[in-house]
Amino acid sequence: MSKTMSDFVNACQVVDVHEHHMSEVAHSRDVNLLKLFQQSYAAWTSHVLPSEPKATGDMLSTATEPITWEALAPFLERSGSNAFVRNLAGGVAELYGVAETGITRDNWEAVDALVRLRHREATWPSEVIGRAAIGRIVTDPFLDPLMDPRPVLGQSYDAVLRINAFALGWHPESRDHNGNCGHTLLRRLGMEVKTFDDYCDAIRELVAGCARRNHVALKNALAYDRDLSFDEPNEDLARQAWGQRSPSPAARKAFCDFVVDLFCQLAGEAGLPVQTHLGTAIISGSHPLRMTGLIERHPRTRFLLMHLAYPWSRDLLGMAFVYRNVWLDLCWSFLLSPSHFKLALHEAIEVLPDESRMMIGGDCLHVEETFAAIQGARRLIGEVLKEKVASGYFRPRDAERLAVRILGENARELFRLS
Numbered sequence: 001m002s003k004t005m006s007d008f009v010n011a012c013q014v015v016d017v018h019e020h021h022m023s024e025v026a027h028s029r030d031v032n033l034l035k036l037f038q039q040s041y042a043a044w045t046s047h048v049l050p051s052e053p054k055a056t057g058d059m060l061s062t063a064t065e066p067i068t069w070e071a072l073a074p075f076l077e078r079s080g081s082n083a084f085v086r087n088l089a090g091g092v093a094e095l096y097g098v099a100e101t102g103i104t105r106d107n108w109e110a111v112d113a114l115v116r117l118r119h120r121e122a123t124w125p126s127e128v129i130g131r132a133a134i135g136r137i138v139t140d141p142f143l144d145p146l147m148d149p150r151p152v153l154g155q156s157y158d159a160v161l162r163i164n165a166f167a168l169g170w171h172p173e174s175r176d177h178n179g180n181c182g183h184t185l186l187r188r189l190g191m192e193v194k195t196f197d198d199y200c201d202a203i204r205e206l207v208a209g210c211a212r213r214n215h216v217a218l219k220n221a222l223a224y225d226r227d228l229s230f231d232e233p234n235e236d237l238a239r240q241a242w243g244q245r246s247p248s249p250a251a252r253k254a255f256c257d258f259v260v261d262l263f264c265q266l267a268g269e270a271g272l273p274v275q276t277h278l279g280t281a282i283i284s285g286s287h288p289l290r291m292t293g294l295i296e297r298h299p300r301t302r303f304l305l306m307h308l309a310y311p312w313s314r315d316l317l318g319m320a321f322v323y324r325n326v327w328l329d330l331c332w333s334f335l336l337s338p339s340h341f342k343l344a345l346h347e348a349i350e351v352l353p354d355e356s357r358m359m360i361g362g363d364c365l366h367v368e369e370t371f372a373a374i375q376g377a378r379r380l381i382g383e384v385l386k387e388k389v390a391s392g393y394f395r396p397r398d399a400e401r402l403a404v405r406i407l408g409e410n411a412r413e414l415f416r417l418s
Contacts, residue, residue, distance in 0.1 A: 004396070005389070009382035009403050013135040014374055015411035018275070018306065018331040018361025021125075021139045023152045025365045031119040033103075033112035034067045036092060037075045040369045041084040041335055046074060067112055069105050076103055087335050091372020095128065126154065128367040132374045135408070136417060138361070140219050140275075142178050146185055148213045158415070160219040160275055161210055166203060167222060167259045170241035170252065177224045196242040200262060207266040216415045217273040217304070218263055224277070226256065227285025230294040233258045264294060268301035273414055275329065278309035278316065288316045295323050302414065307363075308333035313344040317351045324353065327414055330406075331361035334377050345384045350393075355402055359411040381406060 025039060037043065079085050093099045096114050098107055118124045129137070140160050141147040149157035168174050169182030186193060189209070191202045207218070222228065237254035241247035247255065267274050278288045288309040295303055306329040309316035313333070320326045328348065334341040348358060360381075362373035385399035394402075411417070 005382050005386045005399065006379075008400050009378050009385070009407070010133070012378075012404055012407040013133050014360065014378075015136045015138075015408040015415075015417065016134045016361050016370070016374060017138045017304070017329055017359050017411045017415070018363050019137050019139045019370055020142060020363065020365050021137065021149075021153055021157070021367070021370070022141045022143055022147070022365075024143060026125055026153070026367055027122075029120050031115060031366070032067055033092070033108065033115045034071055036115065036366055036368055037072065037085075037088065039365050040088050041332075041364075042075050042079070042082070042088050044084060045079040045082050069108055072103070072108055083337055084335055087372045087376055088369050091375065092368055094375075095131070095368055095371060125367045128371050129156070132371045134370070134374060136411075138216060138411075138415060140221075142180075142221070145180060146188060146213065150214050158214050158216040158417070160217045161206070161213075161215040162219040162221055163260070163263050164221055164225055166206070167220075167256045167263070168225060169199065169259070170247055170255045171243060171245050173245065196239050199242070203259065203262055204266060207263065207270055207272070210270065210272060215272075216417065217275050218267050220260065220263075220274055220276040221281075222256070222260070222277075223279075223281035223286040225282075226253070227282065228276075228278070228287070228290040229285070230257045230260050230291070232293070232297070233261045260294070261297065264298045264301045268298055271416065273302045273304045273327070275304045275306060277306050279307045279312065280310060287312055288319055292319065292323075295319075295325060299325055301325060302327060304329050304359075304414065306331060307336075308341070308344050310336055310340065313340070314347070317344070317348055320348075320357060321351050321353060327356070327410070328352075328358050329361055330358055330377070332363040334360075334380050335363070335373055338376065338380055342380055342384050345381065346387070349384070349388065349402070355405050356410050356413060358406045359408075359414065360406060378407070 075085050076089060089103055093102050096111050098111060101107060103111055136156055138158050138160060139149055140162055142162055145162040145165060147159060149159040164176035165180035165185060166182040168176050172183040175181050186202050193199045193202050234254045235258060237251055238258035241251035241255035264274055278286055288305060302325055304327045305316060308330060310333055320328055360377050362370040364370040364373055381403060385403055388394040389396055389399050
């Protein structure tokens, strides 16, 4: 990358639109080197993942095991070519002073001791975020969808309201893949629901209260619970699921479809974007084209579609060209495959209808992985923009203007951040 473009991109402050920072993890004082890998996407290299629940359970486990080189080696050696691993290992090495050598059999104990030491310091998370030049973060605290992030994480945070538990709330004991219960969450807000109509009214009140809780968007992560084909609402069939522990598959789907449709309607009325997970999850049901009906029914609602819908990035770009209520969150995709990300970004720059449509997030639990993700995204975005200038597609000022938009300005506009 040219020095000029590299310096410009590195100087841009980032608005990070997608993290999973929660005090239980990001601000934990009981963190060691092994946990940084176990509670990161590097852990996915050791699991077969038909869906998120198993990964979430293992990644957030409080159990400890002896920290030895043999415990680290599966990440750093056996999976050492994997992009998730290389991203995190590189970020840790930079933050903890071993960038020249990386984490090795000879120095891992010293790195581990420093990780433990720094995580006992209350200021460490904010120091790392500052080093990454991240000015604002939107977090998805999936362990507590109602969490107001600012009293817990600081004034630079906003949150999304994850809707999964409510979309699956046909019975007071129904839970989503993270174990959240919509009825329990509503009771925390003082809302006791008895009927289907009560439930719909409670959802309206829930969305109306987003601003008070510093929730700047809704989050649809239902790709980890079901397929993403949300049919036209069928209220009669949806009502059949109400109060049933095990409604029929048709009634269960209709209930979820109805509630998601209601959330999207309310989001459009309230000016809240709807983040939506696409791509890897229950992969047979998470193709982006499954979302087209929902997007078409709600032209006033702004949908922020995530992860470049890997492995269907080109289909997603086609959707973003056709639908003017679609934006792209590039999060996670550059962690999974830097080379694919560069190809997709080149194409996105050419295809998208205007420069407001892309933004970035890290999609991480620990600040070390966030640091590495955002640093890596800067490098890749800079490389693509340099290539666009070298080919004559852009003048330098065009590339710089787009860098500012992707790294921060678009997010401030979409989420209406002050």
